[in-house]
Amino acid sequence: MTDTLPRIGLLGVMQPLYDDMIPGITEHQAQYARRIAESLAGVADCVTSDPVRGREDAERAMRAFEDADLDGVMVVMLTYGPSLRVTRVFRELRLPVCLANIQPDPAVTPEWDMADMTYNQGIHGAQDTANAMVRAGVPFDVITEEWPSDAFRERAGRWARAARAATAWKRLKVGVFGYAMNGMGDARFDETALMRALGPEVAVIAPGALHRTVSELPDTEVDALMRWEDERFEIDQRLSKEERADHARMQLGIERLLTEHDCRAYSTHFDAIGEDGRFARLPMAAASNLMAKGYGFAGEGDVLAAAMVHAGHQLAGDGHFTEMYAMDYPTDSLLMSHMGEGNWRVARDDEPVRLIKRPLAIGNLDDPPTLLFRIRPGRATLASLVALGGERFRMVVAEGEVLDSQRLPALEMPYGQFRPDSGIRDCMDGWLRNGGTHHMVMNLGSVAADWKVFCELTGIEFVPV
CATH class of the missing domain: 3.20.14 (L-fucose Isomerase; Chain A, domain 3)
Structure with missing residues (x-):
């Protein structure tokens, strides 16, 4: 029963606010989400959504995850994303959730410009989103790590296996x-x-x-x-x-x-x-x-x-x-x-x-x-x-x-x-x-x-x- 890997959805959240300031930011951060999914090969099979930029995007992505019979959903902030875009989705979600508090670059350096600041500002989106899940009474796991690290893979794999077990119990x-x-x-x-x-x-x-x-x-x-x-x-x-x-x-x-x-x-x-x-x-x-x-x-x-x-x-x-x-x-x-x-x-x-x-x-x-x-x-x-x-x-x-x-x-x-x-x-x-x-x-x-x-x-x- 455990010969196959857990199957999880990766939900990347951002907003359209930065489009004019940084042209191409959506595709840039979508590529970051795909790299995260690739880094988890061996501990989970990841299905990556298109970047979520509003409530309709979030609802569409979650419906697709549930229709795909996944074991859980990992939420990643691609930039700051206001929690009200996803609040209703989490309230109705039937799959276990993990909030991955990660960012593209592990270190702040003097070479950063405003684009780098924007790419890496997910932490306050994570805070906003976690607050919404706590208010909704949604149980969730949190992983704060450097995303390319072995520690992140280990913790993500642990959550994915736990999500598989929890989801399997719901239909046992x-x-x-x-x-x-x-x-x-x-x-x-x-x-x-x-x-x-x-x-x-x-x-x-x-x-x-x-x-x-x-x-x-x-x-x-x-x-x-x-x-x-x-x-x-x-x-x-x-x-x-x-x-x-x-x-x-x-x-x-x-x-x-x-x-x-x-x-x-x-x-x-x-x-x-x-x-x-x-x-x-x-x-x-x-x-x-x-x-x-x-x-x-x-x-x-x-x-x-x-x-x-x-x-x-x-x-x-x-x-x-x-x-x-x-x-x-x-x-x-x-x-x-x-x-x-x-x-x-x-x-x-x-x-x-x-x-x-x-x-x-x-x-x-x-x-x-x-x-x-x-x-x-x-x-x-x-x-x-x-x-x-x-x-x-x-x-x-x-x-x-x-x-x-x-x-x-x-x-x-x-x-x-x-x-x-x-x-x-x-x-x-x-x-x-x-x-x-x-x-x-x-x-x-x-x-x-x-x-x-x-x-x-x-x-x-x-x-x-």
């Missing part, structure tokens, strides 16, 4: 197979409030629909998936063909239903599957494979966590569903795992991912084929979405290190040990005080700054711990 549907786990309070929320505030919609899918879909799948599709797994994973020889075919049918059936319901994230609960009475085993390996294909996932009917894994894919690539299993004080780390679901794209490079025969009493069904791996050592980030009531949401985020840690032979599910930068004592104190949930997304790399921008664009409270 999360499929829930059956129902959510009884008694699991930190996953409870007001569905209408989530949709109003952030966008994700819940689609309940009956287990019976999954059973019918699984039964209708052709053997050729099942065989093709099993051959692909033979090439990709180390296969436990204890697994029978029947067990593997049953798992493959579950995966293919889930994906077919997600496609039919236009869902890019989902959750299954073991009781909803086990109590149905028509399934032989839980779809553990299916969840791992579908996460690796870019679907958001969470266990136990947890819509918030599934939406977070989806956002993690869009924001930083390869979101991994997990939870904190236990604390390890000697290494100042947390054992991260879950019942058997995990995105194998975060696995160590020096060990094969194994598809194993794995006994599991939960659900009271037959052994579910499970993908087993250890998480790749290196920098990593955890993020949890907290429903605070009404349309208030909080994100609790921790950065740290996945350790090159011990093997745990009895743990037949994806795992790793995460050492927070703040240490487990301070991290867990902060996590618990802020209501951090027990399901979360992990991304490899230090991406707390990315989540912060995402929160700024969506109105979520951001709390690092």
Whole structure:
């Protein structure tokens, strides 16, 4: 899902006041806008508008951006541009916004004439425009940098990825197979409030629909998936063909239903599957494979966590569903795992991912084929979405290190040990005080700054711990 770059519109704002004073200024500054777009190649695909010189220009450009299905809009002042030209546009805009407070030349020099002064006077247009967005209650990011620099590219890329994640959430549907786990309070929320505030919609899918879909799948599709797994994973020889075919049918059936319901994230609960009475085993390996294909996932009917894994894919690539299993004080780390679901794209490079025969009493069904791996050592980030009531949401985020840690032979599910930068004592104190949930997304790399921008664009409270 993150193989392509975010697609953003670059809106260059100026005014006709300077045309007589500096003939050709509009084309001169239009060329500057095109150079900015070219400088962002590699972090975003940019669509550049004609210079906006009035309200009609602004409205026309924004309609074109929205019709082009872009992820966000970056506003650049090509000269000073009065904010009332764009005030109404921002009030009605449906895309995330970034105000790039930049200018063509990085330094004021004695050689500047009035043309140079005019070309580089965007800062007070940025102030006027930012004031208008604040008054309108429009969330936006701001980047003040030298535009040809690596720092500008890095910050612009971070905003573009956050904009993609925020925009994707506005049209996200999360499929829930059956129902959510009884008694699991930190996953409870007001569905209408989530949709109003952030966008994700819940689609309940009956287990019976999954059973019918699984039964209708052709053997050729099942065989093709099993051959692909033979090439990709180390296969436990204890697994029978029947067990593997049953798992493959579950995966293919889930994906077919997600496609039919236009869902890019989902959750299954073991009781909803086990109590149905028509399934032989839980779809553990299916969840791992579908996460690796870019679907958001969470266990136990947890819509918030599934939406977070989806956002993690869009924001930083390869979101991994997990939870904190236990604390390890000697290494100042947390054992991260879950019942058997995990995105194998975060696995160590020096060990094969194994598809194993794995006994599991939960659900009271037959052994579910499970993908087993250890998480790749290196920098990593955890993020949890907290429903605070009404349309208030909080994100609790921790950065740290996945350790090159011990093997745990009895743990037949994806795992790793995460050492927070703040240490487990301070991290867990902060996590618990802020209501951090027990399901979360992990991304490899230090991406707390990315989540912060995402929160700024969506109105979520951001709390690092």
